[in-house]
């Protein structure tokens with residue numbers, strides 16, 4: 001006689017490396033460069049693998065086609081975020097955009113982000129801010145003509161400078177302390193909170209002084225969020241903590257990613273002088289007769305666009321694969337809403353650096369000797385800061 005037993009549910013998990021009790025695959029990931037380890041595991045186990053970090057199951061996708069399948073065609077299944085303790089502490093109980101779980105609150109924030117804060121029109125409204133900051137950056141490099149400069153440091157302070165001017169007009173007395181705290185992430189949420197509180201109070205006070213001559217014409221992101229807060233007609237009225245969480249997002253999701261892309265692009269160009277030469281000729285041709293690169297012509301710079309796209313992708317790409325296929329900004333519902341903001345912050349400084357200077361590596365270093373070692377972090381940055389020597393080029397002005 002046949003005994004009918006309830007069928008055990010079959011777990012159809014993808015293959016993966018051997019897992020240890022309790023820690024799963026953590027021993028393989030700790031201390032290594034995770035993206036490199038995952039790439040090696042994918043070579044051995046295929047583009048879809050199952051890993052365990054402690055008790056948590058993870059599926060890792062390592063092919064553009066499968067990533068598109070998950071993020072675009074099945075994006076609703078992957079549109080939420082796990083609850084992470086760090087984001088609970090740092091991001092006002094995960095009420096920011098980056099970490100809020102998929103649902104009506106996230107949808108509401110996302111709409112504010114896409115239509116109010118990071119729309120093409122808003123990004124354009126910050127054009128003067130970007131152009132001024134990039135010009136100051138170029139002028140500060142010109143002062144060190146002929147000597148090695150720490151390009152990494154300069155690039156990072158440029159990006160943070162543009163973001164803070166766009167986010168809160170960059171006038172807070174505590175700006176440097178704020179940047180140093182948020183870049184160290186774990187360090188004292190309380191301190192960052194106090195600085196944000198002061199920034200918001202300053203903005204509120206300023207709103208009651210309509211005749212303030214020093215006030216920037218362009219509304220910054222805090223102004224826009226306070227407008228929404230005051231209107232209070234939203235389905236989810238924005239609290240001051242929500243505003244703080246969103247402003248933190250602009251820095252944490254936006255600044256390091258963009259600076260790192262500029263830094264890697266510069267490094268790739270110094271390592272490949274032939275491409276540097278082509279990119280330089282293109283910029284100087286497109287802006288021939290002008291004193292400066294302006295944003296109006298920047299879309300014509302094909303080589304810079306391609307180079308910066310590669311730099312924000314996984315480093316060692318298989319030959320012949322278009323960088324765009326690596327979807328550096330994600331895809332689907334949670335795709336990066338800051339693409340226009342990012343591209344404007346990335347392309348203008350790269351173009352200006354090529355337009356105004358010829359570049360050499362310091363101390364007679366050969367391009368092939370430039371160290372491209374990566375360092376661990378939320379985004380993969382260079383292990384060693386990038387140094388290079390600028391030589392001024394004086395454009396023919398009509």
Ligand code: HEM
Nearest residue numbers: 097098250253254257258261329330331334335336338342
């Ligand atoms: C090179 C620069 C950048 C890269 C490579 C990048 C990449 C990404 C990626 C891969 C995601 C996750 C997508 C997903 O989960 O499917 C993301 C999300 C996000 N990015 Fe960016 N990003 C960049 C710049 C920026 C900038 C400049 C801002 C804002 C000023 C920004 C704001 C955000 C926000 C708010 C999210 C969360 C979206 C959500 O969860 O709904 N990003 N970004």
